[in-house]
Amino acid sequence: MNTTAFLLVSLCCCCWLSAAQEETKKTENEDKECQTSQGSCYPDLCKLLKDFGVMQEKLRTTVEKVGVMETQLKVSENQLEELKNNERRKVIFSAALGGNGHTGPIDHDTTLIYKEVITNIGGAYNPSTGVFAAPIAGVYYFSFFYHAGGSQAKYISLFKNGQRMISSSDHQCSSDGADNGANAVTLQLEVGDQVFIRLMANTHVWDSVNHTTFNGFLLKQV
Numbered sequence: 001m002n003t004t005a006f007l008l009v010s011l012c013c014c015c016w017l018s019a020a021q022e023e024t025k026k027t028e029n030e031d032k033e034c035q036t037s038q039g040s041c042y043p044d045l046c047k048l049l050k051d052f053g054v055m056q057e058k059l060r061t062t063v064e065k066v067g068v069m070e071t072q073l074k075v076s077e078n079q080l081e082e083l084k085n086n087e088r089r090k091v092i093f094s095a096a097l098g099g100n101g102h103t104g105p106i107d108h109d110t111t112l113i114y115k116e117v118i119t120n121i122g123g124a125y126n127p128s129t130g131v132f133a134a135p136i137a138g139v140y141y142f143s144f145f146y147h148a149g150g151s152q153a154k155y156i157s158l159f160k161n162g163q164r165m166i167s168s169s170d171h172q173c174s175s176d177g178a179d180n181g182a183n184a185v186t187l188q189l190e191v192g193d194q195v196f197i198r199l200m201a202n203t204h205v206w207d208s209v210n211h212t213t214f215n216g217f218l219l220k221q222v
Contacts, residue, residue: 091135091218093125094118096210104204105152112156112197112205114214125216131196132214134189138221143184144168144197147211148204150179155200160187169203186219 095114097103103112113130125132134140146168148154155169168181187195197214199205205212 089136089218089221091122091124091140091216093120093122093132093217094213094215095120095125095127096214097205097207097212098210100208102149102204102206104199105202106199108201110199110201112199112214114197114212116210118210118213122218125214129196130214131194132216134191134193134195136218136221137190139186139188139219140195140216141184141186141219142195142214142216143182144214145182145212146180146205148179148181148206150177153203154179154181154205155203156181156205157198157200158183158185158195159198160189160195161193169200188222 095118096116097112097114098116104110111130113127114125115127117125117127120127122135124135132142142158144156144158146154146156148170150170150173153170153172155167157164157167159165165187166183166185168183170179170181173179189195195216
């Protein structure tokens, strides 16, 4: 290779290296300018991202709290419904014959109407008819007490629908000034079954200050 050719090759190499170096510097400068530009165009980007993260966390916490509140509300609704059911299951009554004096003798069997209501939780006893009607199927406890003069016969019975279940009675006795009697029974009733007290024909009972009473309450729902 002659001297002229060698110089040309060397010159070309130097020019190419110089151009490459200039291109590299230009790219680096553009990157720096780009970074500087981004930094100047979005000065609150980091804060925005941080705030967004805080908002996401608050939203997640809120959703969790809403879920807890929904669960608590459901529990409260269930408890309220249970309380309502418990109230509906409370059936208790006690009533006295009322008045001051004898009821009877009457020449036919008569349903006694206990007009003096002492307790009637659940409203199952009707003081206008003397009849208890079961509002809930279950096992019930009933009792009755009477006071009467000894000079006449006493005979009363508790009926379930049309069937006599229990009775209490005493014979006429001229030497006995007063008599008392009572009885009690446990009955399984269906909804609508009726329980009442009948005074048997030609007998009597007496009341004053609630001596003669009819009572009942629900023992167990079935």
